[in-house]
Amino acid sequence: MSFMPSKNNQKKLTFFFISALLASACGNNQPVNDAENITLTLLAYDSFTPTPTIFDDFTSQTGIKVEIVLGGDTGELVTKAQLTAGNPEADVLWGVDNTLLSRALDSKIFAPYATKNLADLDESARSLVPNNEATPVDTGDVCINYDVNWFSERNLAPPLTLRALTSSNYANLLVVPSPVSSSPGLAFMLATIAEFGEDGWEEYWKSLKQNGALIVGDWTTAYYTEFSGSSGKGERPIVVSYGSSPPAEMIFANPRPTTAPTAVAALTCFRQVEFAGILRGTKHEREAQLLIDYLTDIKFQEDLPLTLFVYPANNKAKLPEDFLKYSLRPESPLQLDPVFIAKNLLIWLDTFTNIMLR
Amino acid sequence: MTTIYNHSRASNWLAALPIVAISLFVGVPVINIFISSIRLDSLSLLRTTAIRDIVWFTTWQALASTMFALLIAMPVAFCMANFKFTTQRIITSLISMPFILPSIVVGVAFLQILPRNSRRTAFALILAHVYFNFGFAVRLISTRWLQIHPHLDDAARTLGASPQKVFLTLTLPLLRKATTNAALVVFTLCFTSYGVVRILGGPSRSTIETEIYFRAMQMGDVSGAMLLSALQVVIIVMLFYASTKIKRNTVEQTSRPTISRRKPLRTKIQKIVATIIISSATVFALAPVFAIALKSVITNSRFTIAAWREVFRNPDILQSLSKTILYALVAMTLATLLGLFCACAIVYGNERLRIISALTTMPLVISAVSIGLGLIITFDQRPFDWRGAQFMLPLAHALVALPLTMRIISPVLQTIPDSIRQASSVLGASSWQTWRNIDLKIIRRAIISAAAISATVSIGEFGASSFLTRRGAETLPIMISRLLSRPGDSLQSQAFVLATLLVLFSTVIIFVIDSLDSSSNATTENSHA
Numbered sequence: 001m002s003f004m005p006s007k008n009n010q011k012k013l014t015f016f017f018i019s020a021l022l023a024s025a026c027g028n029n030q031p032v033n034d035a036e037n038i039t040l041t042l043l044a045y046d047s048f049t050p051t052p053t054i055f056d057d058f059t060s061q062t063g064i065k066v067e068i069v070l071g072g073d074t075g076e077l078v079t080k081a082q083l084t085a086g087n088p089e090a091d092v093l094w095g096v097d098n099t100l101l102s103r104a105l106d107s108k109i110f111a112p113y114a115t116k117n118l119a120d121l122d123e124s125a126r127s128l129v130p131n132n133e134a135t136p137v138d139t140g141d142v143c144i145n146y147d148v149n150w151f152s153e154r155n156l157a158p159p160l161t162l163r164a165l166t167s168s169n170y171a172n173l174l175v176v177p178s179p180v181s182s183s184p185g186l187a188f189m190l191a192t193i194a195e196f197g198e199d200g201w202e203e204y205w206k207s208l209k210q211n212g213a214l215i216v217g218d219w220t221t222a223y224y225t226e227f228s229g230s231s232g233k234g235e236r237p238i239v240v241s242y243g244s245s246p247p248a249e250m251i252f253a254n255p256r257p258t259t260a261p262t263a264v265a266a267l268t269c270f271r272q273v274e275f276a277g278i279l280r281g282t283k284h285e286r287e288a289q290l291l292i293d294y295l296t297d298i299k300f301q302e303d304l305p306l307t308l309f310v311y312p313a314n315n316k317a318k319l320p321e322d323f324l325k326y327s328l329r330p331e332s333p334l335q336l337d338p339v340f341i342a343k344n345l346l347i348w349l350d351t352f353t354n355i356m357l358r
Numbered sequence: 359m360t361t362i363y364n365h366s367r368a369s370n371w372l373a374a375l376p377i378v379a380i381s382l383f384v385g386v387p388v389i390n391i392f393i394s395s396i397r398l399d400s401l402s403l404l405r406t407t408a409i410r411d412i413v414w415f416t417t418w419q420a421l422a423s424t425m426f427a428l429l430i431a432m433p434v435a436f437c438m439a440n441f442k443f444t445t446q447r448i449i450t451s452l453i454s455m456p457f458i459l460p461s462i463v464v465g466v467a468f469l470q471i472l473p474r475n476s477r478r479t480a481f482a483l484i485l486a487h488v489y490f491n492f493g494f495a496v497r498l499i500s501t502r503w504l505q506i507h508p509h510l511d512d513a514a515r516t517l518g519a520s521p522q523k524v525f526l527t528l529t530l531p532l533l534r535k536a537t538t539n540a541a542l543v544v545f546t547l548c549f550t551s552y553g554v555v556r557i558l559g560g561p562s563r564s565t566i567e568t569e570i571y572f573r574a575m576q577m578g579d580v581s582g583a584m585l586l587s588a589l590q591v592v593i594i595v596m597l598f599y600a601s602t603k604i605k606r607n608t609v610e611q612t613s614r615p616t617i618s619r620r621k622p623l624r625t626k627i628q629k630i631v632a633t634i635i636i637s638s639a640t641v642f643a644l645a646p647v648f649a650i651a652l653k654s655v656i657t658n659s660r661f662t663i664a665a666w667r668e669v670f671r672n673p674d675i676l677q678s679l680s681k682t683i684l685y686a687l688v689a690m691t692l693a694t695l696l697g698l699f700c701a702c703a704i705v706y707g708n709e710r711l712r713i714i715s716a717l718t719t720m721p722l723v724i725s726a727v728s729i730g731l732g733l734i735i736t737f738d739q740r741p742f743d744w745r746g747a748q749f750m751l752p753l754a755h756a757l758v759a760l761p762l763t764m765r766i767i768s769p770v771l772q773t774i775p776d777s778i779r780q781a782s783s784v785l786g787a788s789s790w791q792t793w794r795n796i797d798l799k800i801i802r803r804a805i806i807s808a809a810a811i812s813a814t815v816s817i818g819e820f821g822a823s824s825f826l827t828r829r830g831a832e833t834l835p836i837m838i839s840r841l842l843s844r845p846g847d848s849l850q851s852q853a854f855v856l857a858t859l860l861v862l863f864s865t866v867i868i869f870v871i872d873s874l875d876s877s878s879n880a881t882t883e884n885s886h887a
Contacts, residue, residue, distance in 0.1 A: 046839075049844070079574055079575050079578060083735050087738055089738075089746065180561060181568075216561060219843070221469070231657060357562035
């Protein structure tokens with residue numbers, strides 16, 4: 001009958017359906033030159049939480065949409081980017097810090113770009129990437145935090161230097177996230193290497209161990225379970241955390257306390273610099289460059305303090321009042337050269353494990 | 359096993375789909391990452407004492423966890439299979455709940471309830487592993503126990519056997535297969551567990567799985583990490599091989615249950631014993647959950663429901679709730695179907711198809727890091743650039759749940775005596791009719807159990823999700839871990855609100871499916887009466 005498809009037609013029909021299916025599956029993968037339809041993928045660490053509408057301005061200015069993909073912690077991001085170098089999962093990567101920078105640069109995951117905001121960016125951060133492989137986007141500090149009330153109740157002075165932590169006054173009071181599994185822990189270990197040098201840091205950790213320092217797996221456990229100044233109400237009043245933890249304690253507290261419950265020992269701080277970079281092999285290099293410009297521009301930079309609790313890399317960005325009031329910016333933080341870090345990191349971690357964890 | 363289906367090709371075809379799915383999404387990516395990243399000079403790693411210590415610790419903690427989980431599960435399974443009591447349904451659901459809780463939630467909960475000096479010890483780690491797995495073992499063992507015809511016990515007793523003798527010489531051998539299956543799964547889960555080890559084992563206790571993660575991600579030594587991953591697979595494969603030798607000698611039951619084993623508690627001793635066993639199991643299952651619920655309403659040592667209000671106003675969290683449900687439904691359907699196919703292929707098919715049993719455990723045996731890294735270097739070319747594709751997440755959940763669903767269905771399928779099928783076919787039924795009217799009816803309860811477990815596995819799954827999640831499609835466990843890792847008391851409380859919701863959610867699903875199960879159970883019992 002004429003309205004029934006013949007066997008031959010049936011085959012054609014099947015072929016048509018399959019090709020339609022394939023076409024629709026591939027449809028969104030066709031390269032589109034029209035900027036109106038481009039969506040850039042921004043790969044970031046899990047704790048990347050800017051204001052959700054922050055990219056709306058970028059989209060209305062350029063017509064380019066931004067999809068944020070969270071890909072684990074920073075180490076995970078770099079390892080995945082290394083494996084996919086040249087054929088990346090995303091267009092722009094946010095969040096490689098100075099402890100991992102050298103590994104990222106060695107495996108050539110980035111396409112260099114000098115942003116138009118370069119002159120406004122923090123000079124010492126910029127000096128870490130002289131060839132503009134990546135762009136500094138924010139800075140922060142990892143410091144000793146202490147429970148203000150715990151010390152005032154006991155009329156005891158809080159520890160102000162790294163050396164002080166080995167004093168018997170502070171025996172069994174310190175909790176540290178392990179540098180093997182936590183990025184603030186790693187920064188703190190590097191702080192001790194910056195302070196005491198390659199020859200002295202091992203001895204320092206041995207005395208910390210004798211003084212009863214507790215090593216835990218991650219920052220959350222250290223800060224929220226063991227530290228007495230957080231909601232976890234642990235037993236130890238000294239913890240390795242961020243320089244911006246005190247403002248975070250205030251701003252997220254409900255109701256807000258009258259005085260800050262925690263404070264930072266400025267001389268113990270290690271500077272962390274975070275970078276964003278264009279992933280080499282992206283199909284949208286020009287658009288990715290525009291995004292890097294936007295990420296370093298004032299509007300986005302001013303969003304960072306209260307959302308990521310870091311300092312903007314752009315010197316022209318203004319800091320919110322709440323943040324200024326409760327945070328402390330160390331004047332001369334401890335630092336180490338990323339190349340030096342990359343060269344020795346495995347050995348240092350092994351040494352640390354042998355001293356503290358066996 | 360010889361069945362009337364042996365002559366049909368269907369059983370071979372049934373095996374094809376799961377084999378293809380596992381090979382494509384686990385086998386190929388893992389082989390790819392192994393080949394492309396392992397360098398021979400990493401072999402020196404295996405000679406270091408550090409790695410030897412890690413392998414030894416991983417093995418003994420898994421053995422201890424499995425042993426204790428089974429020791430606790432046995433008496434509970436006994437009560438569940440032999441007694442009928444009013445709270446049975448809800449308690450079955452409650453003790454299954456720990457199995458699907460995300461590891462970070464359990465880790466944090468145990469930190470709350472354990473005395474300070476026993477946190478971050480091997481004891482804490484083993485206790486948490488037992489907590490996770492004993493409910494699953496109860497389910498597996500009691501499902502099989504219910505299949506043992508009560509007349510068998512009666513017969514033995516009439517012949518003069520004491521209750522102990524009945525248990526040792528009749529029940530235990532019949533339960534051996536289910537127990538071995540439970541032990542294998544629990545061992546594998548404890549051997550490869552990651553989140554609990556990170557939180558409760560403390561930084562000085564690495565297992566192979568956590569070491570793989572540190573090497574690959576923190577240190578950038580992908581080669582060393584993948585070598586360890588291969589070692590982990592080798593160890594478990596050897597274990598499974600040894601277990602197939604044991605399982606060959608198991609006793610097959612020759613009757614099928616027509617009346618329920620479950621009898622009301624009659625004597626005083628029965629009542630006391632059952633009460634003690636059931637209530638301790640329930641308290642054990644609930645204590646960490648209560649700690650979580652308490653944390654959700656207490657901020658700064660004050661009672662407040664602020665976090666609950668914030669959670670329900672947050673559109674991201676509401677979206678995450680709906681995604682979690684959607685993924686769970688898809689994963690449940692996939693895992694149950696694939697599990698059924700696998701079970702049928704193993705039971706009806708020829709010896710060679712037993713390989714499926716080993717294949718399905720691949721997603722559990724192989725470290726999530728290897729699978730995750732393998733996927734991103736394998737599916738990276740158009741049109742197969744599936745990095746970040748939405749369907750990957752429920753698919754991964756289904757593959758994680760598959761070894762469980764298959765193991766819930768296959769032991770029951772195995773107990774069906776072929777004589778019933780022969781009778782059916784002699785009476786003129788086709789193979790398909792026979793399967794539908796006999797096999798399917800008998801395994802229906804197991805299928806429902808499998809569906810319940812797989813849905814809840816999907817809801818609580820963390821490892822694969824953390825690798826595959828994209829923004830806007832976070833499942834609840836991912837949301838919880840992100841909130842937990844961010845500073846601020848109110849965010850911490852919100853994490854505990856979500857954890858509480860997740861517990862409620864999963865308990866409700868298990869409870870509803872268990873209710874369906876027991877009502878269908880009741881109808882079959884009535885029809886037999």
